[in-house]
Amino acid sequence: MSNILNVGVRALQANQAALSTIGHNIANNATVGYSRQVVNLATVEGQYTGGGYIGKGVEVASIQRVYDAYLTRQAALSKSVSAQDVSRAEKLLQLEELFGTGKTGLGASVSEMMNAFSDVASAPTDLTARTVVLTRASETASRFNDTATQLANLQRGLTEELENSVSTLNTLITGIAEVNRQIQAVVGLNQPPNDLLDRRDQLISEMNKYVQTTTLENNDGTVSVFVAQSQPVVLGTRALELKVANDPLDPTRSELRLVNGSTEVKLQDSMLGGGSLSGLMRFQNEDLVEAQNLLGRMAVSITTAINAQHRLGLDLDGDPGGDLFTPVAMADGAAFASNTGSAAIGISVADASQLRASDYRVTFTSPTTYTVTRLSDGATPAVAPGPPPTVDGLALDITGAAATGDSFLLRPYAQAAGNMHTLFASPRDLAVASPVQASMGTTNTGGLAVGKLAAGSVPAPANVTITFTSGTQYTRSDVPGTFTYSPGTPISYDGANPSAWTLTLSGAPQPGDTLTVGAINPAYAPLDAGNAKALMDLRDMKLFDGAPLTDGYAALIANVGVRAQSAQYAADVSKSIAEDLEAQRTGVSGVNLDEEAAKLIQYQQAYQASAKMLQVAQSIFDALITTVTR
Template identity: 45%
Template sequence: MSSLNIATRALTTNMAALQVIGHNIANVNTEGYSRQTVQLQNAGYQSTGGGYFGKGVEIATVDRAYNAHLTREARITASTAAGDAARLERLEQLEALFPMGDKGLGSALNDMLNAWADLSASPSNSTARSVVISRADAFAARLRDTAGQIDLLRNSTQQQVGEHVDAINRLATELAGVNRSIIETAGGSHVPNDLFDQRDKLLADLSQYAQISVVPGEGGSANVFLGGSQPLVLGTQTGKLAVQRDPLDTSRINVMFTQGALATPLDANTLGSGALAGTLRFLNDDLSAIQNQVGRIALATSSLINQQHQLGVDLAGNMGGNFFVPTGPAQGLPAPTNASAATAAATVSNPQALIASDYELRVEATGFSVRRLSDGTTTALATLPAEIDGLSFSIGAGPAAVGDSFRIRPYEGAARNLQVAIAAPSSLAVASPVLVTPGTGNSAGMSVESLYARAPSANLTDPVTLTFNADGTFSATGLGPGNPPPDNPGPPASYNYTPGQPLQFNGWSLTLRGTPTAGDSFAIGAAPSSAIAQNAGNANGMLALRSLATFEGTALSDGYVSLFSDVGSRVQNAQFSAAFSSNVATTAEQARANVAGVNLDEEAARLLQFQQAYQASAKFLQIAQSTFDSLLQTVGR
């Protein structure tokens, strides 16, 4: 009878081995599947008078090909790659909003500034005046369109963050269900391999969205923590993530960890890697920084052009008004915890000193502090209003309480709302309120390149005479207060002269060319109304804005170049990070797959091996059965 048992046990054992091999082959393309192997063992022995005889073979267990270290490394590197890829995808969409060439924002800016050149040559030409307004309209429209596209990209990115959060919550629920099944099998003598594969697959999927920490639980279940130490899955219990708009900045969103009635905001940095972290980084860092730069171009350009236009004279002899509709003060968003009803605001005081950043204004026991959020630079102030980074910060609506804070976004709506204020060509302030008259006895060695008002001054139209000395310096008479002191004490007191370098006094700027002769003179004073039609002084002032250092030393006309360079630099860095992390993740996954993956060639060899063993067992069973039947027949006689 023992031979029949051995044969039967061998048949069933080899059939089980073939079943496992078939399971492997069937799941060769199943993501997350780990190769399984039947572990065989001797079925024991029995003692007889003739010695010890074996009982054949039996299955010890079915092992899962698994390496904890390689699996963890593959999970972490895949998380990093997913985060880099998600950020790169969004940055490439952002880059598409900033083309170069004729369709670029830089071309529109320079077309608008250069359009004043025709007015400089023909100040009364109505066509040239209309072209200036048309180019300004095109520039404003380009900025509004860019701002609108940024808003659309922001909205779609916020929706994507919500989708990532929903996916994390769904996966956490599924993992808790698998944990329940694993715990229910705990205490048995065998391992539920397929359940463990499901567990590891869910962990890998979770890590695609955020960096997770995994702590082993009961029976091989997985406890998952994210955001530093928040328990997303504890055995069969789950927490949840939720999306909430930042109360201090509605363009930003926060991810909240909720457990029961308790909601805890998660710092984006603590999410580490994963698609959620990468998308949040783009949304709250990259996109906000670029939006601020676009807004700064709009705010600085419109403010500088408005200032210069207001210093000119239109065809009716009136001082110029706003060329662009002025941007109002940026109102601060009060923190929910503020104890007073005070308000805060910031207005542009120096367009050349603007920094593309949001700010936090805080009321301190000793006064106030303003923190630049782009780099964390904090400035302490005793009183307000005060100027920082070209902005004048102020507090209104009553006294503020110590601890009150406000988020101020000076550039958030600057590009979105930019509009041209000038409608009629005759309203363009092309003329200058000051005029220069060369002396009648001047030599032919000097010429006037331009004269225009550069700043408001009570002494702007006061008569001033510049007289050149034999040493090439010049003396000035009629200057008002606040002008630079003479370079040379004299006598006579004099200023140095460099051809082509602007001479700036009383709020005007005069540029001369050539080599002076002793006695050459130039008289500057109020421009007569009869010369307005031929006066292009303020058009020259507008053209001079092109080279004005505006964006951290960059000329106004090159402001778009610095913006595009920043976008390009972010994309290039993201491309490098994404390519590098993808290669690392691919290598790590390959190492894991080499251990846990199914090799069809190997399975084919094992299939043949156990097929032959099964056939031999069947033959042995046939022989045992025949022998047993013969024995019965003999005994039966």
């Protein structure tokens, strides 16, 4: 009698456990990260009798979660990659919106400024036309300033987002360590704590959205979590902390650090792998830097070229022109903390047409030799010997004593756009007259004509008279000898300052024809517009990687646009992959309500049958008692 009662009780308890587990699955159908659980039943070992073994029923061997470690790991990693691509794409979209097109764009402002010189060239004494030029120049500087401010605001917003993400990440790290402690406390019971394991897996999955992780299982049931490939953030039940700090080489940028007691270790961006933090850091250190450098190079190149040409003119009062814009002062190279020498590096513009939109790293291979690495592409451009030495149009002013291994970070364009300003507001100070003029001889009979006369210094040197002895030869008053004439071939001043002026002639001269080049007559200077035309011609100057000055902004927005488009495509692809892998994981571990409903009916019937078994046993027992008591 006791055997059938025990069998019935065990069956009742086993089916009750199955029903409870099914109910648990149904209740957690919508719980993120929940893995479906199943009851594993086992036959109780039978009792031997002379007639054979009599079974003792069933028992619950274990309750396990349906779990695929590979799919869970791949789903978490794919989420990490997707989060990285999505966060970067979102930031690039914000960056793209800063560089507008059309009449409100920075490019239109530059073009309008350069075109404004055409009105001055037509009427050099018109103060209104001169005022328009200064207004356009001021507007251009203001738009550069505004764009630089918006980039700085984008960086500040990025820093705040990094800090918020790291705060959430630290909460997840602490949560994983706490779940590890709880798992460690029950691991000796030899049954898996399914809900705790699910919770830990979900915390790790959430953590992967911020930074890609790797895990290592320990013998005590805990897992250790690592980021940046080898840096531990969870060691069993111990949680470490991440923080956002200013980059010591550039305080405007942020870096991630791992705090371990009193020690802080920088997490290398290239080692982060995936996660939104990786995407944000990549945006900061690649995309945003590129945009700042492109914008800053535009400011440096335009101000340098215009200032250089403006200084070669005369204003309305006949005085030499000065700078139209404030010369952009570049920050000195930032020394690495590991430097042991006393060297310092200053930067200035040597050739505006050769500037590259990039940061640089200077590394001393000995106290007197060094290499320069262009960080935008990793190339090591040749350094032209000085003094001063130059690289990519930049002059390097190295002072002090360097030590072998010393390094410096050069960011010549980072703050340039924000420091662009006009220097004067009086239209009379606009230097649009050329200091040099060419006068044809009054008795010339040939078709000789001045194609172009470009000044190279102020004031102009003494007069030089060119006399043609034939249609193909001429003499000069400043240099003995006979020279060959070829239309279109430049003729330069040959005195103490060879760049004082350059003359290009056209047409066919006759013997005896003369031409005199010298300083302009002060009485006619206000009516001259030679320098206005030279300033206007800067529009076609090859200033940005071989592109004209007016195309510099187009190249900038094309660069940002291509980056944004590429990032959005990568985000769409990685998001699709992440969704597919999560669907596969859910297909294995997720709860299917139809399947659970079928099992619910199955175990309900088994439970009822078990109860019926107890009812039968009770009836037999009652009949036995009644018979015995008669």
